[in-house]
Structure formats: C-alpha cells, structure tokens
Amino acid sequence: MRTGYGVETVRAAERALMARLPEGALMQRAAAGLAAACNGLLGRTYGARVVLLVGSGDNGGDALYAGARLARRGAGVTAVLLAPERAHEGGLTALRAAGGRTVVAPGAVVEGVAEPVGGIIARADLVVDGIVGIGGKGGLRPAAVELADLVREAGVPVVAVDLPSGVEAETGEVAGVAVRADATVTFGTYKPGLLIDPAREYAGAVRLIDIGLGPHLPGGALDAAGTGSDGSGTGRGRSDDGSGKGPSPSPAVEALQHGDVARLLPRPDAESDKYRRGVVGVVAGSARYPGAAVLAVAGALRSGAGAVRYAGPGADTVIARYPETLVSAGPPRKAGRVQAWVVGPGLGDEQDARQAVAEVLDSDVPLLVDADGLRLMDLDAVRARTAPTVLTPHAGEASALLGVPREQVEGARLASVRDLAARTASTVLLKGSTTLVADPDSSVPVRVNATGTGWLATAGTGDVLSGLIGGLLAAGLPARDAASAGAYVHGLAGRLAPDPPSATNVAGALRHAWHDITT
Ligand SMILES: NC(=O)C1=CN([C@@H]2O[C@H](COP(=O)(O)OP(=O)(O)OC[C@H]3O[C@@H](n4cnc5c(N)ncnc54)[C@H](O)[C@@H]3O)[C@@H](O)[C@H]2O)[C@@H](O)CC1
C-alpha cells in the first residue's frame, strides 16, 4: 500500500523523529537524497549548471544543502534567493563554502539589487525548486510566480523539492500558478497532493526518499501489512486533515499496489460453486443504448463472480453476444436471486428505468449505481439503504449531485468525493484523471487509483467498470475494496489494451490485467 499523509501528521512525525536525532540531521538526509536524485538526472554533474530557487523556509534549506553537495562534485551552482535575509542560514553557509554563489530574485522585497535571473535560468541544465514545500499557504506570492514563469518559459528540466511549489500538499488543489516539475523528490512519505490531480500532474515522476519517518507515522504498520480491509483507522475520530486541528490517526489517502489487489481479488476454492462465488445482477441498457448492457455484462463476466444475470430490454442483444449470461426481459424483481446489483449504464429515463432503479434501491444486497441511475435514484432511498451502496459518478455527474459547477469538482477532487460520500452515506468512486474512492466514514482513508490512463476517456469504459465492480461486490468484497480493486484492474486493462482502445478492448484486456496482478 502506498500512503499519503496530511501536513499536520507529517510535522508531528518529523518532530518525534527529530527529538531522537542530532540537530539538522533530518535535513541532511533529505538533502543527500535530493542531491543523489539530481546527480542521476544530470548524468554528469561536473561542469553542469544548476540553479536553485530558494524560498524562506526549510524547503529552501534542503535545496541549499543539496546545492552544496552538487557544487562539491563540480557543478556550477547559483541560488536565486526570494528572501535573502530569511533564507536558511546553515544552507547558505554550506553552499558558499562549497563555491556556490547567490543572487537576489527579481521581485524579492529586500535592500540590494535584484539581478536579472532570466538568463541564468535559461542556461541551466537543472533547476531545483525549493521555493516552498509543506509550509506553503495559498497560491504562490508574486515574486515566486515571477520565478515560476521564468522557469516555464525557459523550458529547462526542473526537480521539485518535496512538492512542486504552489500545489496544495493537503488536497491536490492548485490555486493559480505552480511550478511544473519533471521530477519531485519527496521526503518521508507521499503527500495527497503528489497523488491527486490536478497537482499530481505538476509533480512529474515522484521519488520518495526514506528519512526514517515511517515508524513515527500513524497506521504505518497496518499499511505495510497491506491488509486492504475496510475499517483501518476507523473509530478513532480523526480530525480532518484540512482542519489544521492536529495529526490524524490514519493516512489521508492510500493507493493499492499489485500485491494488495492480488490479496483482494476473489479466488475459487475446492468448495466453490457458482452461487457461492456470487451472482451479480445487471440492470443496464435501453432501446436507445443497447451497447451499455453488453459492456456492463462484459465487465461483470470478467469480475470473478460465479454468474451474471441481466434484467431489462437488452436481453436479446446480451444473450447473442454472451450466451453464458442468465437473461430476462422483465423488471429486476423478477430476475431471480443475486448477491449484488449494478444499475444505471445506458438506462435512459423512461418510466421503466425509474421503476427499475427504485426496485434495486429497495433490495437488501450491495448495489452499484452509475450513469442514468445516478439521475434517477431517490437520495432519501439511497441514504436509507441497509446494504452497502457504491456510486460511480464522473465529474459531471458528481457536480449535478453536489449542486456545484463541474470545474469545482475537478479542481477539488478530494473534497468533492468526501463530501458526496458523506451526503449520500455511500461509498463514492469519482472517475476521471485521478479516480478516488471515499468511504462514507470520513475517518477512513480515501483510496487513490494509480493505474489509469487517459486512453480510458472513451465511450463505454465506465459501463465496463460498473459491471466489474458489481461482480466484485457479489463475490463478497466490502464496498471500498470492490470499488478500488475494480478501478485498479480496469485502469491496468486500459493500459494493456492496444492504443487507442475501445471499451470492448478494455473489457477484453481485463483478463490480462487480472493475470498480471495474480501471477
Ligand atoms: N521539518 C523537517 O524536519 C524537515 C523538513 N524538510 C523540508 O522542510 C519543508 C517544510 O519547511 P517549512 O516548514 O520551513 O516550510 P516551507 O519551506 O515549505 O515554506 C515556508 C516558507 O515559505 C513561505 N511561503 C508560504 N507560503 C508561500 C507562498 N504561497 N508563496 C511563497 N512563499 C510562501 C513562508 O513565508 C515560509 O517562510 C518540507 O517541505 C521539506 O522540504 C526536510 O528538510 C525534511 C525534514
């Protein structure tokens, strides 16, 4: 499991660790890791031109100490200081002692002459962004914006220290201008902003440097065990990471890895039969959108469930394509027993569709609602359900449910998915550039999916995902595990399918993804 912690949690862990170490030792570990990463990116450090962008906090300190290390290996290092009188003193001394030089940033409010740094940046082989790290508040200040603009115009390689300056560590939001990095060297743990778009996109390739923080982070042992079970960290009433009220007892976000998903995916044993393995019922498709029925069934058939029932107007189309499906043309209540329902893809908005959604909402088995189902569902009925409910909106559907503009959902994905999960008392999977899965209990970490690809943004792939997750629910996975494992397998299938994939290709590639994960 890959975990991301909020700022207060990171700071508390750092305090605990620092209390056991000599003064400055932690920053030296960070700087050593940063310098090693820069050496790797430069290829040849001797004679390379390195520019450090140095803010007034410890993030700048990391950059200065790493710059000193690079200078000792023969790099020509220039530090551009945003606040010369507040720059990290020890770092400045170390850099100067190693032969590095300093200049004052344009826009820096200081006595002395600001030097034109555009040329220095444009000629750099590498820019090290140490403007601001986890201490950043709000959008970048004007002098920092000016530097970020110069770096963007120069188009030179950038490595960000801990985080690209200007992105929100806590949320992945980006308020205004931020530095775009080719790589980010982060310390001790991932931060949510490194895993969630839009910030994730600014970070480039992320490298985690171990500075010994692990044992001081809450929930670390549990996460390392990779149990993936629901309820980790529950019941301890964490304060929300954005509140600044103190560290939380669990990670803010976590991302499943291959091993975690392998442990979650259903596996038949000697006593299995098709009913024990789980039967998933699919209510999808309409005269207008018959393909959605086929695609949702395609996903369900590759989910590891024992059988797939289909109920609705697409029965003939489905059986023609997948003879292994148990089909009926009537309403869900007449389809026979299932262990989970999927409702919504391509359902249209006829009266029959509305009635079908109401019927499955009324059932006492796990339910996934997608697409048209999200428009047709009665919110009170959703909240009143006794069995788990999974909602799978894209940003547009989430914006309609939340009553906010779509851009707001896309700009604040973490807050949006948490809000929707709390309001609907459901597990919510928010689709898009970063797929997030939130539990209705806000103390449970939000799962971030790491496997997707932009190629999945093609018609019908969401239908496949619905069927897949529904099958995992029928096989007995808890809602959060079914949704996040489903997103993982689906994202991997998107990558394994030939470019550019169609939804049918993605459904076909699910078995390759499954094989890749479990063997
Ligand atoms: N605390 C520790 O033990 C360690 C911290 N490390 C580094 O220290 C960083 C955190 O250091 P700090 O707490 O000093 O905070 P930062 O250096 O991240 O930022 C604080 C400084 O940035 C300025 N600032 C805040 N918001 C800004 C904005 N929007 N635009 C421009 N300037 C802004 C503030 O005036 C303040 O001086 C981490 O990100 C990491 O790089 C590492 O050295 C590892 C060890």
Ligand SMILES: Nc1ncnc2c1ncn2[C@@H]1O[C@H](COP(=O)(O)OP(=O)(O)O)[C@@H](O)[C@H]1O
């Ligand atoms: N930019 C993107 N990067 C990665 N995955 C994406 C992106 N945009 C969409 N997706 C994924 O593609 C799928 C599209 O689902 P959806 O929007 O419901 O489409 P449809 O209704 O046509 O099936 C989802 O799995 C979603 O997460």
Ligand SMILES: [K+]
């Ligand atoms: K930074």
